[in-house]
Amino acid sequence: MTIQRRLFGLLAVVLTLGMVASACGSDDGADTKAAFIYVGPVGDAGWTYAHDQGRVAAAAETGVETAYVEAVPEGTADFGNHARDFIDQGYNVIIGTSFGYMDDMLALADEYPDVVFEHVSGFKQNDTNFGNTFGRMYEPRYLTGMVAGSATESNLLGYVAAFPIPEVIRGINAFTLGVREVNPDAQVEVIWTSTWFDPAVEGDSAQALLDKGADVIAMHQDSTAAGEKAEAAGARWVSYNSDMSAFAPNAFLTAPVWDWGPRYVEIIEAAKAGTYKPGAYWGSMADGVVDIADIAADVDAGVKSAVADKKAAIIAGNFHVFSGPINDQDGYLVVAAGETMDDGSMLGMDFFVEGVIGSTG
Amino acid sequence: MSRPVLIRREQALRGGQPLSFAIGLVVALTIGIVLLLGAGHDPVAVYERMFVAALGDPDSWSVTLNRAVPLGLAGLAVAIAGSMGLWNIGAEGQILAGAMMAAGVARIGEGWPGPVLVTAILVGGVVGGGLWALGPAVARSRIGVNEILTTLMLNEVALRLTQWLIHGPWKDPDSFNFPLAPMIPDHGRLPALFGRAHVGVIVALVVIVLFAVAVNRTAWGFELRVAGSSGATARYAGISLERKTAAVLVMAGGVAGLAGGIELAGTADRLTEGISNGFGYAGIIVAALALMRPSGVAAVAVLFGAVQIGGQSIQTMGVSSSVSTILQALILFGAIGAGVLSRYQVRMVPGDPDDPGGDGVQVGGTT
Missing domain, CATH: 3.40.50.2300 (Response regulator)
Structure with a gap:
């Protein structure tokens, strides 16, 4: 009995220490991780492909770890499930690239104030951690x-x-x-x-x-x-x-054509530096987002x-x-x-x- | 000369179901390991992630159960019809029709108190789905029009109708001309059960249990099953096939429509064209794996939901959506498909393998 109880206590202490350690770790600004949620397959040669090229470019330039999920339908629970999955794994920048994700992202941004959400493309935003991006195609x-x-x-x-x-x-x-x-x-x-x-x-x-x-x-x-x-x-x-x-x-x-790389670099760098400000970004050829x-x-x-x-x-x-x-x-x-x-x-x-x-x- | 044939067991193998489930799962996971290694992933990490995301903690369970709700109800919509030997391929459209009707109720009932509105939305879903199945039901029972074709074709009609509503009359005036229906009022949403699970889980379970009891334990259900195995016998016994056929198809539509109402008020929060999300077609698989028995639908749906949620989750580790989909299919068919096979035995019989007319060949047959 007592041995079991002691073991249990020891386990609790270890687990608590582990949690404290990992919580401390996540305060470090260096572990910014960006996750992308796409509506189509990355192999479509089109919309999603262009975003994924942007992700790859941004990962290379910022050195930040990135990941993606593809073919996530709009108007279902799937977007939220994926976003929470990513957040659970320590991702703190979530970029969703389809219009229909808008209200899911708005709600998630409210629930996770420490995570930056950027939406391509819609018309909603909040004051702290949810903005939208599009281009003057x-x-x-x-x-x-x-x-x-x-x-x-x-x-x-x-x-x-x-x-x-x-x-x-x-x-x-x-x-x-x-x-x-x-x-x-x-x-x-x-x-x-x-x-x-x-x-x-x-x-x-x-x-x-x-x-x-x-x-x-x-x-x-x-x-x-x-x-x-x-x-x-x-x-x-x-x-x-x-x-x-x-x-x-x-x-x-x-x-x-789209070139999302520069914009994604901007968002990720801002999130990393803690200077992210949401807005309605509508990038032009001068900005390099479209060409x-x-x-x-x-x-x-x-x-x-x-x-x-x-x-x-x-x-x-x-x-x-x-x-x-x-x-x-x-x-x-x-x-x-x-x-x-x-x-x-x-x-x-x-x-x-x-x-x-x-x-x- | 002799050849192997599949023969349906008179009685299910004792302990066969769990055993074949386990064997099928192991085989599927083994093939999956090869697939994952080939795609350059660590199979242990992938399987662990899959399990944790689907069934690892109460929160995961809540997501899995939410997913099992539309799968189970769609499966039930197919299985109810299937008990009578009918094929309802239209659950997808019935879900959409239910969601449309439910969304219509949400528009009208904005000022109603929460419990009234939520109930009305769910009833709206049932009515919408039932109405959507009414045409095929009448056509089948009165003039014998094949319900496979009519229910299937109406799926496309339901999708176009949903699109029209979203692009036209129900477009949110505040949405910059984007094709987006307004969100349903907050007090019209399904209350939470635990974690992210909503009360739709309970509603769906109750409906599935009711139908399982009705089909297995009542005179009505007995007549249904008699009619399903032999129309002539049923007619001889004085069972009215016409009314039963129509009633069963409309009920099936109503059950699928309920899934539409639950998705509207539980997960989507607004009418979208993706709201049915392939659940209606997945329901055919759920029903088939449950051997067309309403009583088997719930368990299959939970497993199906867990595989879907877990399978989606591994995408966040860099597994592509196609590999994830193949893996999901492997596990489903390995684990549950093996259960179906356990009802058959392989026996060597004399005969020419090229002669299709040989006796003793019994594959399939109605349940």
Whole structure:
């Protein structure tokens, strides 16, 4: 009896010491660990792939230990389960890269005030440890539109798009404005797929646009299926998220791409130094979060230099994609000459510009 | 010439279930070790993490039980129909329909007191799922339309309807045009049971027990099972197949719909298109592994839930989601599938292996 009790007491002491030791250990700022929770598989070559490249780059630059989980669905208990798992293992920076994680992250941030939560992308934040990050993808979208508008011969371009939310509509509009800067007669026809990642649906949608006579396909999707259809049809393709030229070498023109590395370095360094301040970060080409991929070798040098000039103007702040005059698709003036849309209007964009065929509903 | 055939045992092997469970588990874990080593992971650490995350402490148990709730109810929705020889492949859509109806109730009942609202949300789930199964039920019982096709096809319809609600009329006006339904009111959420478990665990257990008793121990259940094994016998015995078929399918839909209501008020907190999360399809596996018996559903669902939660957790150690999924499937089929096999024996019988018409071959059959 007594021996057992003593052993038990000894065990309790050891366990308590262990807990105290590990608690002391976690006060050390050096053991910052960052966990990433992705909505898709890292092998998608698209959205999640781009984030994972950012994670790898940030890990290399900051020396911080990182980990990830992939293919975590939105609107279920899974996100919270994974986040708590990570926190239990000592991770103190949690980055979630899908819109649907927003309210889970808000609640978790409240529950774990010592953990930094960064959300890509949403519109909520708190005052201490939960912020959001996104990029002004409309800037490179415009540039890829210039390339696509120069490449089309049929003057019909196809756009395979996921959901009619402001982010996607903004991209379609920016692309179309770029197309029509170099080719005012061209039109962009949109097909909604109602999915971010479904190679079969994306491919079928691209095929439908090709069958209608589109000779350039752009997309706001996460797989490479549209490009494979364009390649087979001898058409051209503007991919998204990352340089996907390997998947359709003849069709590939260029792509608006993400570079999350610098932003992730910023967040992790701030968390490490204890200086993290949440905010609504909307990074631009000037910040390096978004960019245009290399343009295909067979594209005219004149087009390339026009794009390079425009890129420089955007970065310098001399050109804004959504500056007037801009008409909506019915021909009504929505942004007057000399005016520029503010961030609030861009974030809630719900109309198509002139030159887009399709409906935002 | 002789060949081996599988013969269904007249009586289950005494102690066969636990024994084959253990053997199956060991075989599965052994194959898993090879898989993990091949992928460059430490199998011991991975298995330890899996166990700790799923069943290591009360908090883990609470997460596992929460996961077992929709799995068990979906499994029950398949098994109830299965007891009568019907295939309900539509639990996924019925969960969504239940969640939609429950979300509708939450919108209307914002001003109701908590207990009333929570109850109404769950009842809404049952009604939604039941209504979703009504079409296939009537079509099957009245004009014999195959319920496998109708229930399956309605899954897609339910998903599109959910998307339409979220993108259209139920879109939160404060969400910057993002397709996001508003959250249900705080007092409409399921109360906590322990850890992160909610009272849906109790609700689901009660429902499963009720149906297990009803199917196994009542005249109603006996008629159901007779009808399931032979429609002609049932008709001869004066059992009304039409009404029973319709009633059973609607009940199955209601049970799946309850899972939708519980997920809405217990874990998702708002209507999302991912709310059914594949539970309806997983329910088919749960029911099959429970040999289509409602009484077996709860245990299978808890094991299934534990494997899912543990399997997901090892991703945080760098195990890819595909390896994790393969591992989950291995364990499920090793552990529970072996239990199914224990009901059969291998016997050598004379005959030509190429002759499919040989006698004595008895694989499968209805339960």
